Amino acid sequence: MSGAADMAAAMGDVKREELLISVISELLAGARHVAVGALSPIPGAGALLGASRSGGRVTIIGSDLPAHRMDGGVELFDMAAQGRVDGFFLSGGQIDGQANINLTGAGDYPRGDVRWSGAFGSAFLYFQVPKVILFREEHTRRVFVPKVDFISAPGASEPGVFRPGGAHALVTGLCVMSFDRQRVRFTLKSVHPGVTVEEVRDNTGFDFDVPESVPVTDLPSAETLATIRTEIAAKIANPYPEFAERVFGVPRDAAA
Amino acid sequence: MRPPVIDLADLAARIPDGALLSVAKEPNAPMALARELIRRGTKNLHLVTLPTAGVFADALIGAGCVKIVETSGISLGEFGPAPFFAEAVKSGAVEIRDATCPAVYTGLQAGEKGIPFMPIRGIIGSDVLANRPDWKVIDNPFEASGDPIVLIPAIRPDVAVVHVSVADRFGNAWIGDRHELKTMAHAAHRTIVTAERIVDHDLREDEAKSANLITPIYVDALAEAPGGSWPLACPPDYALDPGAVRAYASAARQSARSGGGEEWLAVLTPSHAEAAE
Numbered sequence: 001m002s003g004a005a006d007m008a009a010a011m012g013d014v015k016r017e018e019l020l021i022s023v024i025s026e027l028l029a030g031a032r033h034v035a036v037g038a039l040s041p042i043p044g045a046g047a048l049l050g051a052s053r054s055g056g057r058v059t060i061i062g063s064d065l066p067a068h069r070m071d072g073g074v075e076l077f078d079m080a081a082q083g084r085v086d087g088f089f090l091s092g093g094q095i096d097g098q099a100n101i102n103l104t105g106a107g108d109y110p111r112g113d114v115r116w117s118g119a120f121g122s123a124f125l126y127f128q129v130p131k132v133i134l135f136r137e138e139h140t141r142r143v144f145v146p147k148v149d150f151i152s153a154p155g156a157s158e159p160g161v162f163r164p165g166g167a168h169a170l171v172t173g174l175c176v177m178s179f180d181r182q183r184v185r186f187t188l189k190s191v192h193p194g195v196t197v198e199e200v201r202d203n204t205g206f207d208f209d210v211p212e213s214v215p216v217t218d219l220p221s222a223e224t225l226a227t228i229r230t231e232i233a234a235k236i237a238n239p240y241p242e243f244a245e246r247v248f249g250v251p252r253d254a255a256a
Numbered sequence: 257m258r259p260p261v262i263d264l265a266d267l268a269a270r271i272p273d274g275a276l277l278s279v280a281k282e283p284n285a286p287m288a289l290a291r292e293l294i295r296r297g298t299k300n301l302h303l304v305t306l307p308t309a310g311v312f313a314d315a316l317i318g319a320g321c322v323k324i325v326e327t328s329g330i331s332l333g334e335f336g337p338a339p340f341f342a343e344a345v346k347s348g349a350v351e352i353r354d355a356t357c358p359a360v361y362t363g364l365q366a367g368e369k370g371i372p373f374m375p376i377r378g379i380i381g382s383d384v385l386a387n388r389p390d391w392k393v394i395d396n397p398f399e400a401s402g403d404p405i406v407l408i409p410a411i412r413p414d415v416a417v418v419h420v421s422v423a424d425r426f427g428n429a430w431i432g433d434r435h436e437l438k439t440m441a442h443a444a445h446r447t448i449v450t451a452e453r454i455v456d457h458d459l460r461e462d463e464a465k466s467a468n469l470i471t472p473i474y475v476d477a478l479a480e481a482p483g484g485s486w487p488l489a490c491p492p493d494y495a496l497d498p499g500a501v502r503a504y505a506s507a508a509r510q511s512a513r514s515g516g517g518e519e520w521l522a523v524l525t526p527s528h529a530e531a532a533e
Contacts, residue, residue, distance in 0.1 A: 110387070
């Protein structure tokens with residue numbers, strides 16, 4: 001059985017990207033200010049959709065649009081340090097069951113098998129932002145490992161370490177998990193349409209809790225879908241014209 | 257005391273081998289200066305990126321100009337990984353000092369203030385910290401019950417380099433809303449500026465620009481370099497050239513893999529790119 005084919009059949013005319021955008025917007029309900037890092041079109045669109053409901057602010061690194069820009073490079077970190085950023089997104093070449101993320105490289109540091117770009121702001125923002133959503137579309141054992149090779153940013157901290165922030169949820173191409181910071185453990189919250197719990201287990205290298213009944217991830221309503229395809233598609237074209245064109249057919253020169 | 261306006265080759269000659277060289281992430285990367293450093297065969301640079309970098313750092317690493325790289329991340333963004341950087345870290349050809357974005361800002365802010373270090377939240381428990389013996393953890397002295405906090409030592413680059421849209425003959429360089437470029441220049445012992453154009457009037461007299469200048473006291477010398485950030489962006493003059501960056505990514509990947517070839521350097525040369533169009 002092909003999981004991808006099952007998922008496509010169960011999704012109807014809803015694209016996977018649209019489902020993920022909708023899921024992210026729900027996870028960030030009520031946020032006053034969500035920041036989006038580089039190379040994050042789906043999180044960016046999810047944050048914009050959430051803000052279109054809550055009236056909150058979205059800061060998008062790389063955007064030229066004044067409403068989504070920061071005052072230079074430092075302000076985002078200062079704002080996060082003061083608690084002025086409610087939501088942020090992190091990812092990883094590896095993510096483990098304690099929500100540790102590795103953006104640095106696979107194998108023995110520093111001269112490992114694979115070198116990725118680096119930790120970027122993760123080692124700071126993971127501590128400071130209350131709702132960090134871990135987002136990685138590829139859901140495989142290559143990504144979701146028992147233990148990361150390098151902790152670019154830790155999922156949990158010792159008692160006594162100042163840490164208002166941390167992982168709120170994990171969103172992948174297969175499912176949504178929540179993260180309990182006290183227990184330092186993920187729980188499966190929902191599987192995307194056409195995906196089974198077994199499939200999630202088979203593709204995850206770490207243990208996680210599975211409740212007796214696991215719901216299917218809600219598809220976006222017709223109204224939400226319309227918003228995504230018009231308002232959000234147009235907005236995310238800056239700074240992601242290629243994404244907006246590929247997924248929503250926004251013409252490239254329409255990106256302001 | 258006015259910093260001299262000189263040509264690009266003389267500007268590059270002011271960056272000695274082994275310098276602690278600071279550069280900010282794109283846009284405003286001084287690519288024309290990078291080409292000049294590569295042409296001169298500058299060696300053993302200790303590169304500090306504010307806080308990340310792309311083609312600028314990857315190309316200098318590919319050309320063998322860099323010995324140590326201190327960064328929060330080097331990547332070509334949507335064009336993929338930075339091939340020479342990844343290869344040089346794996347082979348040990350460059351020494352990597354991994355950082356995290358706000359820690360680099362913090363180090364330069366301490367440098368700008370002339371103080372030995374500055375504290376920063378977060379980072380504790382990461383392998384980034386475990387591999388930075390120069391970063392310390394102390395207990396917050398204002399708190400009775402523990403509260404560990406990281407200290408970042410001041411960063412004082414020997415030279416900071418930047419490319420701007422407009423500078424003036426008095427040595428003012430306009431940096432738009434990128435305040436971190438001022439921090440970088442203030443922290444550095446001296447700053448080298450290339451500009452799309454160097455104007456005759458004093459930019460300090462322009463209300464719209466006067467708050468966003470690197471002022472002459474920090475500037476060592478300037479050169480006019482039209483197209484000086486190409487193939488990267490220099491707002492508001494031009495955007496990134498996706499075809500040229502894609503060509504670099506591909507040629508650099510091939511060269512990093514095979515350990516040879518100069519095609520990647522050719523595609524970074526404007527005359528070559530024009531001929532290819």
